[in-house]
Amino acid sequence: MRVRLTVNGRPRTADDVWPGESLLYVLRERLGLPGSKNACEQGECGSCTVRLDGDLVCACLVAAGQADGAAVDTVEGLRRGDELSPLQEAFHEAGAVQCGFCTPGLLMAAGELLERRPDPSDADIREALSGNLCRCTGYEKILDAVRLAAARTATAITTEPAGEPS
Amino acid sequence: MSRGTRTVRPPRQALGGESPGGVGESVERPDGILKVTGEFAYSSDLWHEDMLWGHTLRSPHAHARILAVDVAAALAVPGVHCVLTHADLPAATHYGLEIQDQPVLAKDVVRYEGEPVALVAADHPEIARRAAALIRVDYRELPAVHDEATATAPDAPVLHPDRTDRHAAHVAHPNIVHRQPVVTGDVDAAARAADVVVTGEYEVGMQDQAFLGPESGLAVPAEDGGVDLHVATQWLHVDHRQLAPVLGLPPERVRLTLAGVGGAFGAREDLSMQAHACLLALRTGRPVKIVYNRHESFFGHVHRHPAKLSYEHGATRDGRLLYVRARIVLDGGAYASSSPAVVGNAASLGLGPYEVPNARVEAVALYTNNPPCGAMRGFGAVQACFAYEAQMDKLAAALGLDPVELRRRNAMSQGSTMPTGQLVDSPAPVAELLRLVKARPLPPERQWETVDAATGAPGVDVRALPGGLSNAGHGEGVVRGVGYAVGIKNVGFSEGFDDYSTARVRLEAIAGEPVATVHTAMAEVGQGGVTVHAQIARTELGVTRVTILPADTSVGSAGSTSASRQTYLTGGAVRNTCLAVRAELLRRGRERHGWPEVGPRLEGGKVVAADGSVLAPLVDVLGDEAIELELEFRHRPTQPFDPVTGQGFGHVQYSFCAHRAVVEVDTELGLVKVVELAAAQDVGKAINPRAVEGQIHGGSAQGLGLAVLEEIVVGGDGRIRNPSFTDYLIPTILDMPSMPLDILELADEHAPYGLRGIGEAPTLSATPAIVAAVRQATGRALHRVPVRPEHLVDLGQDGVA
Numbered sequence: 001m002r003v004r005l006t007v008n009g010r011p012r013t014a015d016d017v018w019p020g021e022s023l024l025y026v027l028r029e030r031l032g033l034p035g036s037k038n039a040c041e042q043g044e045c046g047s048c049t050v051r052l053d054g055d056l057v058c059a060c061l062v063a064a065g066q067a068d069g070a071a072v073d074t075v076e077g078l079r080r081g082d083e084l085s086p087l088q089e090a091f092h093e094a095g096a097v098q099c100g101f102c103t104p105g106l107l108m109a110a111g112e113l114l115e116r117r118p119d120p121s122d123a124d125i126r127e128a129l130s131g132n133l134c135r136c137t138g139y140e141k142i143l144d145a146v147r148l149a150a151a152r153t154a155t156a157i158t159t160e161p162a163g164e165p166s
Numbered sequence: 167m168s169r170g171t172r173t174v175r176p177p178r179q180a181l182g183g184e185s186p187g188g189v190g191e192s193v194e195r196p197d198g199i200l201k202v203t204g205e206f207a208y209s210s211d212l213w214h215e216d217m218l219w220g221h222t223l224r225s226p227h228a229h230a231r232i233l234a235v236d237v238a239a240a241l242a243v244p245g246v247h248c249v250l251t252h253a254d255l256p257a258a259t260h261y262g263l264e265i266q267d268q269p270v271l272a273k274d275v276v277r278y279e280g281e282p283v284a285l286v287a288a289d290h291p292e293i294a295r296r297a298a299a300l301i302r303v304d305y306r307e308l309p310a311v312h313d314e315a316t317a318t319a320p321d322a323p324v325l326h327p328d329r330t331d332r333h334a335a336h337v338a339h340p341n342i343v344h345r346q347p348v349v350t351g352d353v354d355a356a357a358r359a360a361d362v363v364v365t366g367e368y369e370v371g372m373q374d375q376a377f378l379g380p381e382s383g384l385a386v387p388a389e390d391g392g393v394d395l396h397v398a399t400q401w402l403h404v405d406h407r408q409l410a411p412v413l414g415l416p417p418e419r420v421r422l423t424l425a426g427v428g429g430a431f432g433a434r435e436d437l438s439m440q441a442h443a444c445l446l447a448l449r450t451g452r453p454v455k456i457v458y459n460r461h462e463s464f465f466g467h468v469h470r471h472p473a474k475l476s477y478e479h480g481a482t483r484d485g486r487l488l489y490v491r492a493r494i495v496l497d498g499g500a501y502a503s504s505s506p507a508v509v510g511n512a513a514s515l516g517l518g519p520y521e522v523p524n525a526r527v528e529a530v531a532l533y534t535n536n537p538p539c540g541a542m543r544g545f546g547a548v549q550a551c552f553a554y555e556a557q558m559d560k561l562a563a564a565l566g567l568d569p570v571e572l573r574r575r576n577a578m579s580q581g582s583t584m585p586t587g588q589l590v591d592s593p594a595p596v597a598e599l600l601r602l603v604k605a606r607p608l609p610p611e612r613q614w615e616t617v618d619a620a621t622g623a624p625g626v627d628v629r630a631l632p633g634g635l636s637n638a639g640h641g642e643g644v645v646r647g648v649g650y651a652v653g654i655k656n657v658g659f660s661e662g663f664d665d666y667s668t669a670r671v672r673l674e675a676i677a678g679e680p681v682a683t684v685h686t687a688m689a690e691v692g693q694g695g696v697t698v699h700a701q702i703a704r705t706e707l708g709v710t711r712v713t714i715l716p717a718d719t720s721v722g723s724a725g726s727t728s729a730s731r732q733t734y735l736t737g738g739a740v741r742n743t744c745l746a747v748r749a750e751l752l753r754r755g756r757e758r759h760g761w762p763e764v765g766p767r768l769e770g771g772k773v774v775a776a777d778g779s780v781l782a783p784l785v786d787v788l789g790d791e792a793i794e795l796e797l798e799f800r801h802r803p804t805q806p807f808d809p810v811t812g813q814g815f816g817h818v819q820y821s822f823c824a825h826r827a828v829v830e831v832d833t834e835l836g837l838v839k840v841v842e843l844a845a846a847q848d849v850g851k852a853i854n855p856r857a858v859e860g861q862i863h864g865g866s867a868q869g870l871g872l873a874v875l876e877e878i879v880v881g882g883d884g885r886i887r888n889p890s891f892t893d894y895l896i897p898t899i900l901d902m903p904s905m906p907l908d909i910l911e912l913a914d915e916h917a918p919y920g921l922r923g924i925g926e927a928p929t930l931s932a933t934p935a936i937v938a939a940v941r942q943a944t945g946r947a948l949h950r951v952p953v954r955p956e957h958l959v960d961l962g963q964d965g966v967a
Contacts, residue, residue: 020292034211035204039378039428040460044891047378075204088202092194095856098864099692100201101208101378101428123629130635130900133891135378135429136692137860138867139899 003064007031008077014064023067024048024059027074035075035104039133046132049105050074056112058131075104078111086156087111087149096145098136106132110146118157119150170906171859172602173852188705189919192856195697196714197690208426209398210382214453217384218247220439220446221294222456223284223301224465225276228312228535228884229323230305232274237284239300245289246297248450252283255445257414261437263404263540265331265343265502270412270441276305277325277500278537279885280465287446287454310535310884314474314495317341317532325500325533333506336809343498343531344506346513348812350585351524356489360480364560368477368553369950371877372497373470373868375542376896379428381466382457385443392419393444398427400434402687403723412441413448420444424717430691431868432541433467435728436503464889468503468540469878471496471531473512473549477557485567487576489524490557492516494550496539498531503540505531510661510807511546514586514816518554519596519654520576525585527812535884541728543868544655544929551653552872552951555934559649559941569938570604570650573597577652587813590820592922593912595848599824600652602846602908608648609828609842609904614641632830632837634900643834646841649827649938653930657923658731658818662806665731665818666798668722669699669739673707673747673784674792680771680784682707682744685715685796688724688736693925694857695732699740701853706744708768708784722798730821730923733853738918739799750793755781802916819914823847823927825866825935828903831943836955838874838940840901843932846908850922855909862928863905869932871897874940877952 003014003026014030024041027033027050037047041060048059051073059072078085084092087107097103106129113120113128120128125146126139134142187193200206237249252259252273259273260266272283284301288294311317311325318339325341333344357363383397392415399405402422410417427434439456446454458466478491494512498505513529529546542548562572577596583589614630617623626640633639659665670685682703690696700712717724724736748768755761755773765776773781805814828842845862852858875895879887888894913920933951941948944958 018290018292028211029213032213033204034207034213037208037378037428038210038457038459039380040891042460042890042892045378045460075202079203084199084202088199091202092198095192095860097195097198097201098694098860099377099379099427099429100197100206103201104204107202123627126899127629127635130898133378133896133898135376135431135868135896136864138863138865138897138905139902140863140905141856141860142899 001065003068005067006071007033008073017064019065021064022060023062023064026064027059033074033076037101037104039101046105046109047102049108049132051108051112056109075107078107086152087114090145090149090152094145094148095141096137102132102134106134106142114150114153119154170904171909173855173909173911186710187701189701189853191701192854193697193701195694196700197696206426208379208428209396210380210457212384212396212425212455214384214386217453217455218287218289218450219291219294220443220454220456221286221291221298222282222442223298225272225279225281225283227276227305227307228279229308229310230276231308232272232276233304233306235284236302239302240286240297243293243297243300245293246286247452248287248446249301250285250445250449258411261408261412261441262502263436263504264506267326268501278535280537282442285442285446287450311341312534312536312882312884314532317534341533343502343533344509345528345530346509346807346812347810348513348525348527348585350587353489353491353524353526356524357480360488361483362561362564363478363480364557364564365478366553366557366560367949368475368556370473370549370552371952372472372539372880373542373872373876374464374878374894375431375433375467376894377429377431377433380458380460380463381438383425383439383443384453384455385447386453387447387451390419392421393447394421394423395440395444396423396425397440398425398434400430400689400691400728401726402689402717402719404726405437405440406719408437409441409444413444422719424689427689427691430727431543432545432728435541435726436468438466460891461889464878464886468538470542471498471508471539471549475549475553477553479557479561481561481565485565485572485575487520487522490517490522492527494529496529496531496549497534497536499534499536499538501538503538505540508546510816511656512550513812514584514807515547515654515656516550516554517585518551519578519594519652519822521578521582522585527585536880537878537886543865544926545729547653547655548930548933551651551930552934555651555938559938570600573600573652586807586816588815588817592819592914592916593848594820594822595910595912596652596822599822599846599848600650603650603824603826603844606826606844606906611646612641629900632832632839633835638835638837639832644830644832645943646828646830647939647941647943649935649942651931651934651938652822652824653927655730655821655927655930656817657734657821658729658801660804660817662804665725665735666800667724667735667739668796668798669736669743670721670794670796671703671740671743671747672792672794673751673788675785675788678785679711680709680788681711681713682709683713683715684740685721686724686736686740687717687719687721688732689717689727691727693727693732693861694854695727695736697857698733698737698853702737702740703744706741707748708770708772710771722796730925733921734917734923735799735801737853739797741918742799743795743797746795746797747793751787755787819917819922821922821924821927823931825931827935827939829936829939829943831940831958833944833958836958838953840870840903840936842903843870844906845928847924847927848910848912848922849924850914850917851911851920852909853919853921858909858924859907861925862907865925865928866905866932867897867902869929870902870936872951873933873936874953875901
């Protein structure tokens with residue numbers, strides 16, 4: 001079957017999709033977007049987390065056909081040109097990345113959190129990221145990174161000219 | 167630096183030139199940007215025009231004879247290109263890290279559930295999976311052995327008859343892989359003199375490394391009849407050494423390149439899909455990719471040895487250890503893997519970081535029909551640490567002493583002697599590490615209690631309670647406990663192993679700028695070795711720009727990314743090679759420009775004289791003539807342990823970490839919340855302080871997992887009951903507490919920069935510290951990890967609390 005998606009703002013089409021294929025498989029193997037990761041393929045680890053029409057989902061649990069017509073945002077769409085997003089920058093600087101396999105999913109989940117709650121408490125961060133497993137860091141540097149990104153974003157907003165919605 | 171990290175270091179030492187981004191700075195990872203943008207190519211991300219997908223058919227039985235294999239139905243599936251069984255193997259049929267006892271594909275017998283039996287290559291991974299399911303294998307089940315009693319019974323089935331390995335001659339039963347005693351002093355006399363004796367039986371469950379990036383790789387057949395394998399591994403050259411004979415190819419026609427590695431923790435030391443993908447690629451003439459899913463991954467790599475440990479500690483009334491008797495039985499599963507080295511570690515480190523004048527220790531590993539076990543972070547020292555630290559707490563209670571005070575009285579220090587007779591000849595600040603974690607203020611109690619800002623009404627934040635978001639309770643029956651533990655781990659490969667690493671370093675002028683290029687075969691598995699190599703090159707060569715080439719087998723071996731050894735060994739190799747490159751550059755300057763013999767250093771892209779004046783820019787000295795050298799680096803030699811007494815200079819270096827755990831336990835539901843896990847570790851020299859913190863945090867997290875969450879449950883039939891992340895639980899961010907750190911930098915004069923390998927020690931002591939805290943909170947004995955709810959509540963006869 002044919003699956004049409006808007007991926008990171010661009011219309012994309014995948015052909016010859018077998019009905020059993022997941023959105024994750026189509027992104028990784030048919031659309032050349034392997035940034036979303038395949039660590040458990042049963043919705044436990046969050047490594048394949050993407051936004052589907054804005055909602056956080058595990059792409060491994062979404063049948064590709066179900067996503068037909070939807071807007072999908074992946075880690076590949078976070079950067080603006082050559083510029084890293086504040087969260088990407090913070091993950092890199094804070095040491096939140098070791099092997100990095102969990103990083104794409106964590107970036108998507110943390111981004112959704114900061115949209116909802118720009119100044120999260122530690123408990124909020126832990127709750128929001130509890131569906132994303134990391135085996136390397138013990139999560140301390142991931143907390144550091146989200147705090148840092150939140151603080152920088154808050155600073156950026158307060159220093160913007162009045163009246164400019166962020 | 168993280169909140170809550172305190173670092174204690176001696177006065178700054180001169181380290182060659184001062185260069186930004188050099189040794190001692192928290193430099194960012196060179197692969198970090200690729201990893202946050204999703205562009206970093208992990209082994210499971212690889213793609214090749216025309217590639218096929220491989221799939222492995224595995225045994226459903228723990229022990230069975232293969233009577234017949236019929237692949238016709240699989241071969242008939244459209245899209246299937248190739249099916250291979252043992253009969254198709256072209257050359258060597260077995261491989262192994264230390265003992266070549268593992269079949270590439272099972273021949274006439276399978277020895278564990280999940281053993282590879284046949285391979286399929288097809289156009290689509292699902293076609294390969296379905297075709298594999300059509301392969302008909304007729305099995306006749308055999309009796310399985312699953313513990314010491316069944317494995318060493320007189321009539322037990324011998325899993326590996328006709329053993330010729332070097333341990334075969336000294337074991338009492340052919341189902342014992344290896345036995346290592348350690349004997350020192352006169353235990354019987356000491357036992358008669360002891361005022362207090364405590365004994366204990368302990369058990370450690372089978373832990374999984376649970377790296378996130380599944381076993382995977384891409385094998386591409388080459389025009390010369392060889393193969394190029396892109397793979398996630400911990401040691402390219404040991405894979406290469408095992409692969410070439412299996413493929414029947416000369417070594418130079420088997421080339422390995424490291425693909426992106428999604429964590430390792432020991433699980434990638436043994437071969438998994440490497441030989442299988444290469445065999446399929448060579449047979450079909452097409453690139454073949456194999457990626458395990460999580461279920462298969464649980465069968466596709468070795469696990470941490472589960473262990474049963476018996477200890478007896480005797481001490482004087484004033485708390486001096488007089489003797490220890492210990493017996494450690496490790497279940498190695500169906501194949502040897504690294505079991506012999508795990509046995510050596512368990513035996514030689516089995517008494518902990520304490521002075522013990524008299525000891526009799528025995529460690530053995532068994533062959534059973536359970537899943538094969540081998541390397542995991544902590545490697546034989548984790549199991550022992552759980553037991554000896556429980557014993558220290560038990561002894562403290564028997565003596566009426568504070569547990570930290572008892573440890574302090576017996577703590578080893580520089581100049582102490584190990585039970586193997588080895589002198590501890592570098593700092594061993596065991597007592598200080600314990601003092602540091604104990605001195606920290608305790609976290610506030612009842613952090614789950616909230617007050618509504620507007621109304622002042624009291625509330626509960628369930629996220630801070632045992633059970634967390636499952637809303638299991640609101641603080642009723644929650645009690646707190648505090649526990650301590652300290653451990654000792656060896657660094658590097660031990661027991662006389664020729665442990666070395668190789669680095670190739672090139673210094674040249676590119677576009678008017680000096681550039682260093684570092685090429686090693688070190689497996690970057692997430693630990694940050696690539697960051698460290700760039701830092702070392704900057705410090706030693708005075709450059710800013712450093713290129714780290716991909717790791718492959720076109721350069722000499724870097725040894726394994728394991729045993730906390732890579733910063734020491736490959737870091738040491740990069741440093742030594744940089745020093746040789748620097749010496750060659752200065753020799754040029756002396757010959758051509760008459761520079762003095764002593765004094766010039768490389769700094770900020772220039773050669774600088776002792777008085778600070780610039781002798782020349784590096785680019786001028788280099789001109790068009792690059793300097794390139796490849797050198798091996800070795801740590802000082804070690805010796806095998808004596809097979810009878812266990813005496814010998816067996817280990818290169820020791821690594822120490824202490825933990826204090828604060829827990830809260832819901833005593834009605836048997837749920838544990840670790841509130842804080844403080845650690846103190848001596849790292850010798852923090853080459854990259856932020857990365858050091860990350861290693862201690864990550865190691866502590868895996869120790870927490872073993873304490874209260876993680877176990878591969880294997881039935882008496884040898885079958886794994888929980889091969890998924892739904893049923894095998896690794897800590898989430900909600901399970902992990904705050905982890906404040908104390909980092910000591912006490913130089914080891916034998917090691918490059920004085921550094922100490924750091925990755926494993928934190929995994930040892932986290933587990934017993936947490937269990938000690940749970941014991942203190944509940945008053946329960948808790949002799950087994952992981953601690954489960956049913957260990958913390960009294961179950962009625964119907965199994966209900």
